[in-house]
Amino acid sequence: MESGPPVARHFQDELARLKERLLVMGGLAEERVRTAVAALVNRDPAAVEEVLAGDEPINQLQIEIDGRAFTLLALQQPIATDLRTIVAGLKINSDLERVGDLAVNIAEAARRYHMLPPVKPLIDLPRMADIAQGMLRDALDSFVRRDVALAESVLTRDDRLDELKTQIARELLIYMLEDPTRIEAALTLILISRHLERIGDHATNIAEDVIFVVSAKDVRHSFGADQKS
Amino acid sequence: MESGPPVARHFQDELARLKERLLVMGGLAEERVRTAVAALVNRDPAAVEEVLAGDEPINQLQIEIDGRAFTLLALQQPIATDLRTIVAGLKINSDLERVGDLAVNIAEAARRYHMLPPVKPLIDLPRMADIAQGMLRDALDSFVRRDVALAESVLTRDDRLDELKTQIARELLIYMLEDPTRIEAALTLILISRHLERIGDHATNIAEDVIFVVSAKDVRHSFGADQKS
Numbered sequence: 001m002e003s004g005p006p007v008a009r010h011f012q013d014e015l016a017r018l019k020e021r022l023l024v025m026g027g028l029a030e031e032r033v034r035t036a037v038a039a040l041v042n043r044d045p046a047a048v049e050e051v052l053a054g055d056e057p058i059n060q061l062q063i064e065i066d067g068r069a070f071t072l073l074a075l076q077q078p079i080a081t082d083l084r085t086i087v088a089g090l091k092i093n094s095d096l097e098r099v100g101d102l103a104v105n106i107a108e109a110a111r112r113y114h115m116l117p118p119v120k121p122l123i124d125l126p127r128m129a130d131i132a133q134g135m136l137r138d139a140l141d142s143f144v145r146r147d148v149a150l151a152e153s154v155l156t157r158d159d160r161l162d163e164l165k166t167q168i169a170r171e172l173l174i175y176m177l178e179d180p181t182r183i184e185a186a187l188t189l190i191l192i193s194r195h196l197e198r199i200g201d202h203a204t205n206i207a208e209d210v211i212f213v214v215s216a217k218d219v220r221h222s223f224g225a226d227q228k229s
Numbered sequence: 230m231e232s233g234p235p236v237a238r239h240f241q242d243e244l245a246r247l248k249e250r251l252l253v254m255g256g257l258a259e260e261r262v263r264t265a266v267a268a269l270v271n272r273d274p275a276a277v278e279e280v281l282a283g284d285e286p287i288n289q290l291q292i293e294i295d296g297r298a299f300t301l302l303a304l305q306q307p308i309a310t311d312l313r314t315i316v317a318g319l320k321i322n323s324d325l326e327r328v329g330d331l332a333v334n335i336a337e338a339a340r341r342y343h344m345l346p347p348v349k350p351l352i353d354l355p356r357m358a359d360i361a362q363g364m365l366r367d368a369l370d371s372f373v374r375r376d377v378a379l380a381e382s383v384l385t386r387d388d389r390l391d392e393l394k395t396q397i398a399r400e401l402l403i404y405m406l407e408d409p410t411r412i413e414a415a416l417t418l419i420l421i422s423r424h425l426e427r428i429g430d431h432a433t434n435i436a437e438d439v440i441f442v443v444s445a446k447d448v449r450h451s452f453g454a455d456q457k458s
Contacts, residue, residue: 070312083299084299087316090316090320094320177412180405180406180409190416
């Protein structure tokens, strides 16, 4: 009872390793978003360039993780929860790669923004970034820990992100109307808020995958329990 | 030689059925984008509402297709090309569902736009929509027909979409600067161009999946041929 047969143990080790690599990738993606937003706020061109030039580690990880997931599917032929976990891992891998792309989009927008007269102190955008990063982190943690409550809390926070996005657009529209010289900069900030919203969408996708992975298992568990009684 | 064993034949039938359902879903998603853009251009509130209310068939199809793909993975335990095809099917399913969501985003923006004084005749946005829809259609066809050349042509067209997006933003920025009463409407059109760009991104994702499905197979085929020689 201490451990399964060697193949099963190996499989669980490999599955744990897949999750671990996804956490590493999530950490990288989150870090890139943080750097991009800090570069925007601090008008830091070196940090902008750092984000623009630093896509490679995430791209490499994406290929590695896809390879791990396919190997597990092909060689171990998992079913039920393990199967759903690996497929979720593949989807999460795509989501995280796109978060990395969105960090690039934010850095590109920051570069444009820095060439324009500033509109206003940036307060709500960093707030959106904090929420989006927290959602991403918790969505990944909920995957690794199979924590449905945490995944559900991610879904709830998406509404807050939408509210902030709407509030930012409304406020910046007023700036645009009051002073046409600010139009381009304000437009750039609105587009950045959309990029941050999409990071929240990716976190939401991940959280939904987690709920599917775990809740479909629970349904089968209760079905199994019924059969036994 | 006329047919494989019953299980294998059943598997190929089910895989063909999975692709067929993805084509149906792609058709629905494309139709919703077309309706949303037509609603925008024709200032047609009934068509806007049709898009906003019509999410359910795509959501149902997404669940059905996910179910089919998981059943094939769990019961048939495919390897190699078949495995990659089914996993690609799962990813494509997500992409198509998000295209449906983007049609809703476009319809919501169209509703806002219709409450504002029009900025200009809409020519480039419908052009972007045509390109994005064509990319989506061809990406799905390339999946079903395993046509790498067609998938590659989808990737090429994404550049054209990006160019149009940049051109639209530049032009609308000038309108905004010239006439502040047009700012909100112009901003709405810029956001719609971003939604259309993202539809192109989803088509690109699908095309990349197709290239992975087919080219990884080709590598193994040549490996197999080497072994035999």
